[in-house]
Amino acid sequence: MNKPYEAVGLTAEEYAKVVEYLNREPNELELNMYGVMWSEHCSYKHSRSLFKHFPTTGKRVLQGPGENAGIVDIGDNLAIAMKIESHNHPSAIEPYQGAATGVGGIIRDIFAMGARPIALLNSLRFGDVENSERVKYLLEGVVEGIAGYGNCIGIPTVGGEVNFNNSYNGNPLVNAMCVGVIEHDKIHRGNASGVGNSIMYVGAATGRDGMGGASFASVELSDESEEKRSAVQVGDPFMEKLLMEACLELLQTGSVVGIQDLGAAGLTSACCETATRGEGGMEIDVLKVPRREKGMLPVEVMISESQERMLIIVEKGREDEVTKIVEKWGLHSVIIGKVTDNGRLIVKEGDVVVGDMPAHSLDSSGAPKYYKDYEVPQYYRDVKKFTSSDVEEPTDLNQTIMELLKSPNIASKEWVYKQYDHMVRTSTVVKPGSDAAVLKLRGTKKGIALTTDCNSRYCYLDPREGSKIAVAEAARNIVASGGKPIAVTDGLNFGNPEKPDRYWQFRESIVGIGEACRELDTPVISGNVSLYNETESQAIHPTPMIGMVGVLDNVENHCTMAFKSEGDVIILVGDTKDEIGGSEYLARIHNLEMGEVPHLNFALEKKVQNFVLESIEKGLLESAHDLSEGGLAIGLAESCMDHGVGATINLETKLRKDVALFSESQSRFIITVKASVLEEIEGNLLREKIPFTRLGEVAGKELKININSEEVINLSVNQMEDAWRGALECLIH
Amino acid sequence: MKFGIIVFPGSNCDIDFYHAFKDGFGEDVEYIWHDTESIDEFDCIILPGGFSYGDYLRCGAVAGFSKVMESVRKHAEAGKLLIGVCNGFQILTEMRLLPGALVRNQNLKFICNTVGIKVENNDSPFTNQCEKGQVLNIPIAHGEGNYVADEETLKQLKENGQILFTYAENPNGSLLDIAGICNKKRNVMGMMPHPERACDVLLGNEDGRFILQSIITHLKGEMQNE
Numbered sequence: 001m002n003k004p005y006e007a008v009g010l011t012a013e014e015y016a017k018v019v020e021y022l023n024r025e026p027n028e029l030e031l032n033m034y035g036v037m038w039s040e041h042c043s044y045k046h047s048r049s050l051f052k053h054f055p056t057t058g059k060r061v062l063q064g065p066g067e068n069a070g071i072v073d074i075g076d077n078l079a080i081a082m083k084i085e086s087h088n089h090p091s092a093i094e095p096y097q098g099a100a101t102g103v104g105g106i107i108r109d110i111f112a113m114g115a116r117p118i119a120l121l122n123s124l125r126f127g128d129v130e131n132s133e134r135v136k137y138l139l140e141g142v143v144e145g146i147a148g149y150g151n152c153i154g155i156p157t158v159g160g161e162v163n164f165n166n167s168y169n170g171n172p173l174v175n176a177m178c179v180g181v182i183e184h185d186k187i188h189r190g191n192a193s194g195v196g197n198s199i200m201y202v203g204a205a206t207g208r209d210g211m212g213g214a215s216f217a218s219v220e221l222s223d224e225s226e227e228k229r230s231a232v233q234v235g236d237p238f239m240e241k242l243l244m245e246a247c248l249e250l251l252q253t254g255s256v257v258g259i260q261d262l263g264a265a266g267l268t269s270a271c272c273e274t275a276t277r278g279e280g281g282m283e284i285d286v287l288k289v290p291r292r293e294k295g296m297l298p299v300e301v302m303i304s305e306s307q308e309r310m311l312i313i314v315e316k317g318r319e320d321e322v323t324k325i326v327e328k329w330g331l332h333s334v335i336i337g338k339v340t341d342n343g344r345l346i347v348k349e350g351d352v353v354v355g356d357m358p359a360h361s362l363d364s365s366g367a368p369k370y371y372k373d374y375e376v377p378q379y380y381r382d383v384k385k386f387t388s389s390d391v392e393e394p395t396d397l398n399q400t401i402m403e404l405l406k407s408p409n410i411a412s413k414e415w416v417y418k419q420y421d422h423m424v425r426t427s428t429v430v431k432p433g434s435d436a437a438v439l440k441l442r443g444t445k446k447g448i449a450l451t452t453d454c455n456s457r458y459c460y461l462d463p464r465e466g467s468k469i470a471v472a473e474a475a476r477n478i479v480a481s482g483g484k485p486i487a488v489t490d491g492l493n494f495g496n497p498e499k500p501d502r503y504w505q506f507r508e509s510i511v512g513i514g515e516a517c518r519e520l521d522t523p524v525i526s527g528n529v530s531l532y533n534e535t536e537s538q539a540i541h542p543t544p545m546i547g548m549v550g551v552l553d554n555v556e557n558h559c560t561m562a563f564k565s566e567g568d569v570i571i572l573v574g575d576t577k578d579e580i581g582g583s584e585y586l587a588r589i590h591n592l593e594m595g596e597v598p599h600l601n602f603a604l605e606k607k608v609q610n611f612v613l614e615s616i617e618k619g620l621l622e623s624a625h626d627l628s629e630g631g632l633a634i635g636l637a638e639s640c641m642d643h644g645v646g647a648t649i650n651l652e653t654k655l656r657k658d659v660a661l662f663s664e665s666q667s668r669f670i671i672t673v674k675a676s677v678l679e680e681i682e683g684n685l686l687r688e689k690i691p692f693t694r695l696g697e698v699a700g701k702e703l704k705i706n707i708n709s710e711e712v713i714n715l716s717v718n719q720m721e722d723a724w725r726g727a728l729e730c731l732i733h
Numbered sequence: 734m735k736f737g738i739i740v741f742p743g744s745n746c747d748i749d750f751y752h753a754f755k756d757g758f759g760e761d762v763e764y765i766w767h768d769t770e771s772i773d774e775f776d777c778i779i780l781p782g783g784f785s786y787g788d789y790l791r792c793g794a795v796a797g798f799s800k801v802m803e804s805v806r807k808h809a810e811a812g813k814l815l816i817g818v819c820n821g822f823q824i825l826t827e828m829r830l831l832p833g834a835l836v837r838n839q840n841l842k843f844i845c846n847t848v849g850i851k852v853e854n855n856d857s858p859f860t861n862q863c864e865k866g867q868v869l870n871i872p873i874a875h876g877e878g879n880y881v882a883d884e885e886t887l888k889q890l891k892e893n894g895q896i897l898f899t900y901a902e903n904p905n906g907s908l909l910d911i912a913g914i915c916n917k918k919r920n921v922m923g924m925m926p927h928p929e930r931a932c933d934v935l936l937g938n939e940d941g942r943f944i945l946q947s948i949i950t951h952l953k954g955e956m957q958n959e
Contacts, residue, residue: 147843151874152784154745238743238787245742330742421845421874423930424782426749429937440935442752556935 004028008035009219014368021361029299029347029355033362036265036303037272040531043367046497047529050507053514054524060486061523068112068190068261069180070525072487074551077184078441080448081115084123084177084491084547086530090232091174092221095141099174100149100235101210104307106178107155108261111244112310114188114251115180118425119439120150122160122176123452123491123545124416127169129408129731135164136732138172145235146176147419152237153244157420158428158437160452164408167460170535171221175491175528177547179450181441188251190260190270192313192339193278197257199271199337200319202326203243203309205292209233210266210305220496221535239308239331246329247310253325255318262309268302268362270311272345275359278313282359283346284337298347298354313339377501383461386595388580393658397633397712400589400658402723404630405637407588411727429558433642435477435626436550438558447555449483451548455629456541458597461582463505463542465597467512469666472605474548475520476626479609480669482558482616483550488517490527490546495539497531505542506531513544519602520609522548559616561625562642568622568698569678570647574608574668575691576632578659584629585662598666605667607690612669615684620677627668633661633713635670636695637703641721646700651693651707660707672698734952736762737775739805741796746782746819746927753929757942758949767799776952777814778805780821782874782927792835792877793823802828814858814948815921819875822913822923831916831923832890833882835875839906843876847938849901850912850926854894857915858951859922862943868901869940871926878925880907880914893917898924 005015008031018026018034026034040046056064062079063071069083087102103120110117124142127135139162150157155178192199210233250256258278260270267289275282286301296304312333314322319335326333340346345362347355360366394400404410417432429447430438436451453474458466475485490513495502517524533540552558563570580586581595615621627635640647653660673681678694685692703720705713736754740747747764754762765772772778786795796802809815809830817825825831838844847870852863863869882890887909890896898913905925913924931941 144842151843151845151876152743152787154783236787238784238789241743241745241784418846419843421843423845423872423874423927423936424745424749426752426930426933426936429935 004031008032009039010035014038017368021358029302030357032299032303033268033355036268037362038367042265042269043364044529045368046370046372046531048364048369049371050510053510055514055518056523056525058521058523061525062184062187064525065527068109070487070489071113071182071187072525072549074446076444079182079184080549081110081113081180081182082177082489082547082549083109083526084175084489084545085528086491086493087174087176088171088493088530088533089221091142092172094232095138096145097232097234099142099145101233101307102174102176103146103149104235104237104240105263106176107153107240107244108263108310110178110180111247112190112259112261113182114186115182116248117155117178117180118427119179119450120155120157120176121450121452121547122146122157123454124162125168125173125456125543126164128166129164132169135169140732142172142174143416143419149235149237151421153241154424156422156424156428158422158439159432159450162413162416165456165541167538167541170538171533171540173493173533173540173543175545177452177489179549188256188259190274191258191277192274192282193280194257194315195280195339195341196316197339198314198316198319198335199282199284199339200312200314200322200333201289201309201336202246202312202333203331204236204239204306205290206301206304206306207292208296208300208304211300211303220532233305233307235307242329242331243308243310246326246331250322250325253321255315255321256312257315258313260311262311264305266302266304272359272362274311274313275345276363276365278339281340281342281344282337283340283348285348285350287350288334288336290332290334298349302347372497372503373500374504374507375500376504383594384596386581388578388656388659391590393656394589397657397661398715401633401637401713401715404584404588404634405720405724406727407584408728408731409584410630410634412725413728414725415729429555430481430560434481434560436481436483438481438552438555440555445554447552447558449478449481449550449552451477452545453477454543454545456543457587457593458582459509459544460541461595462597463508464512465600467509467544468516468600469597470544470546471513471516471520472600472666473626473628474546475522475609478548478550479613480559480561480624480626483552484613485520485522485548485550487525488522488546488548490524490544492527492529493533493540493543493545494531495534502539509542509544557617557619559621559624561623561639563639563645563647563672563698564622564643566645566699567675568672569675570649570695570697571671571673571681572632572668572693572695573612573671573685573690575665576655576660576663577665578655579663579665580659583631583662583664585631598664600666607688608667608669611684611688611690612671615681620673620681622672622674624669624671627670628664631662631664637720639670640703640717641724644717645698646702646717647696648699649696649705651695651705653707657707657712734760734956735775736760736777736779737765737772738762738779738781739767739801740764741767741785741799743785743787744781744783746929750779750781750929753932753945757932758945760949765801767801769801770804772801772804772808777816777948778808780817780824782819782821785820785824793820793827796824797828809921812918812920817923818927818929819925822925823877825921825923830921831914832886833880835877836879836881837877838879844904845874846904847872848904848926850898851901853896853899857897857919858948859915859944860897860947862947862950869943870931870938871928871940872930873904873926875925879905880911882908890914897922
């Protein structure tokens with residue numbers, strides 16, 4: 001790396017583009033600012049061209065992608081703000097702080113819109129937790145980091161998912177999602193408009209932590225990454241709590257024109273993005289920026305990613321109103337500059353101009369945009385060469401179920417979510433561990449259902465179909481809880497986009513998400529892209545995390561997956577096919593990641609979802625559970641374990657027994673109903689032409705499954721629960 | 734009857750207590766910002782859970798020096814009710830209004846879970862609506878709830894009936910399974926579990942109402958006696 005532009009992560013062509021924008025060579029400050037802003041993390045230069053595949057509008061969408069967070073209408077003048085964001089690379093190096101600051105960053109994105117953050121979720125991926133001490137260390141650190149931040153600030157962590165796969169051995173994924181509630185007329189945006197208005201800096205002082213974090217996130221991890229520990233920020237949740245309360249209070253005054261979080265690329269991105277959105281310019285003085293270290297250069301001030309800082313654009317003459325509130329919360333605010341009309345971002349050090357750039361040229365609208373070549377990788381064709389007859393049917397299916405219950409992907413995640421305060425704010429109606437979390441919205445009858453989902457094994461075997469399934473399954477989780485799915489935020493985690501096979505995965509996945517979101521009427525309102533998730537040329541499985549929100553008009557109608565009382569009739573809604581390709585059963589029991597992923601038929605999917613949702617809303621269902629990893633057998637076991645009740649199942653099928661039990665066919669739910677409404681339910685299913693099977697009933701303390709009149713499963717619920725609940729903790733200690 | 738909830742900058746269970754009293758019981762309740770001087774109008778003061786000042790030093794260590802806390806101390810000394818839950822309990826021990834201390838959980842992890850707590854003494858303003866020996870299911874959410882005290886203090890707590898709640902299954906290593914105690918005068922109570930989180934049928938647990946109802950019943954009785 002002897003060229004200065006290479007040191008900041010730019011190519012020769014990109015450097016030429018900078019020179020063109022400036023009509024001269026950039027100085028060191030400017031070059032660094034372009035370097036961080038034109039990183040993939042900030043500019044989405046490899047991904048922007050693909051976003052056209054996403055539906056981003058709809059009658060409920062009040063704010064689509066491009067702002068701090070997306071906002072969707074839930075009626076009665078209320079709206080939900082949400083966004084997911086990755087902190088993968090920092091967490092790979094420094095798990096506690098990496099994860100903690102990921103949570104901090106996403107919370108700021110939500111309150112920057114004026115919304116009160118009410119829930120956190122997270123999607124985590126780790127490598128081989130059974131054999132790697134490093135992976136255990138990362139898992140413990142990440143979970144503690146998330147807990148440390150969320151618990152302190154007092155926002156409940158209500159849901160999420162944790163999955164394990166060898167493809168994440170060197171590169172864990174840490175995606176954090178935050179959800180806030182806001183009234184329609186209180187929405188604020190990151191907009192610097194009104195010439196002469198003041199740019200105010202609020203929150204923690206700026207240090208040298210997190211220097212160039214955005215650029216660090218935009219290259220592959222390597223042995224040298226460890227030396228970039230200084231690119232990882234340090235979090236202070238108490239400071240963030242003060243900042244959050246202060247910001248929400250000062251947004252009530254009407255003196256704030258725009259507000260933006262200082263996240264990736266720090267002051268640089270906050271200034272150029274708000275200036276670009278305000279269609280004006282901005283002039284700031286780095287000497288005014290509060291610092292926690294002596295001797296900081298202008299470039300260090302401009303690209304530092306110190307946490308818990310906000311940029312606030314205040315109506316001229318009303319700065320004192322802001323100062324008063326900020327001081328009430330024990331924080332400081334400083335005027336660091338003003339809004340101009342010349343379209344330029346001018347950085348001064350006292351009276352000396354040290355940087356002068358067209359504001360929009362730094363922002364993603366001015367950054368380069370790439371249409372990459374892609375190629376279908378050979379593995380994609382190879383993995384399809386599989387049929388279920390290639391594997392032998394296990395002789396003892398009881399043992400198979402027990403094995404699957406102990407698999408880290410299926411085992412209870414209680415060890416994780418018990419470290420998160422999931423009850424603070426006393427609104428968590430359905431806690432972690434069911435299909436989706438349900439929260440009540442105080443002062444209304446409404447509730448929201450929240451989930452994150454992605455089966456990355458499917459996405460590896462078939463990125464397009466796997467991504468469709470991720471959206472469909474998220475929607476099924478919401479529906480099983482009684483919510484109507486209304487919007488998506490996506491966290492797109494992939495390998496190096498400059499490699500054609502990785503880019504193909506990325507492209508296929510986006511096309512799949514787009515199609516599914518259109519079909520299910522859940523527009524993408526915000527999201528995040530994290531590329532370069534690979535080490536020593538091993539890429540992670542493509543992992544497009546789908547964060548979804550659903551609305552319940554009457555939260556009292558929520559539903560859970562637990563079987564409730566003896567005698568309730570168990571019905572399988574949907575059809576089980578010979579589809580063990582990509583299944584947890586195949587991976588865990590036969591050690592194969594192969595096969596066609598299950599087929600998803602949107603017409604059936606929509607019919608099934610509508611049926612389940614309407615039945616819950618009418619109060620006809622005692623429980624509802626979406627079938628996913630582990631198929632019917634694991635779905636039944638999960639519904640038994642929550643309330644410690646058993647079930648007796650009689651299944652007639654032409655499928656092989658293991659296939660019938662563990663196939664992961666899509667568009668399926670198990671529901672339970674009282675005998676008194678059975679006729680009504682089955683009548684509705686017949687009328688809607690939805691395939692279904694009456695499986696049996698809730699009974700006893702064992703899960704008994706007879707297939708074609710032969711007893712193949714007989715397990716005590718206690719025994720299953722002991723294995724399932726303790727497995728993860730047992731692995732770690 | 735008026736309840737006051739002290740709000741430190743890092744309190745986060747203040748709203749939960751507010752709504753438990755207001756929505757759950759229709760009681761008169763107000764927030765009190767930490768730099769308030771006079772709290773004379775309140776019959777019962779609550780120190781809610783949270784991370785009062787970030788708790789980077791020791792949990793609750795800084796809160797005792799807030800401006801409002803001089804008045805809170807006087808309020809307690811005058812025999813009026815003072816309740817600390819979670820971080821509030823930690824603050825009360827730091828201020829020596831209750832004996833002992835709360836240290837890190839034995840497993841060194843934050844624990845959020847609903848646990849059974851046994852009512853050891855129902856002759857108090859905080860437990861009069863409970864049966865002795867009754868087990869209430871109440872959420873806990875803390876990293877430092879492991880109650881410790883010297884032998885002599887533990888002995889006195891026992892002898893004076895100051896132990897109000899013990900864990901049915903000890904989650905954090907607390908000595909004598911202690912989950913909540915009161916002072917000798919029985920007007921200051923601290924507990925790690927959160928009764929305010931268990932007062933709403935929609936959240937699936939109303940056991941906390943026994944404790945809040947006890948407090949209300951006690952205050953009503955006092956008012957009638959006046």
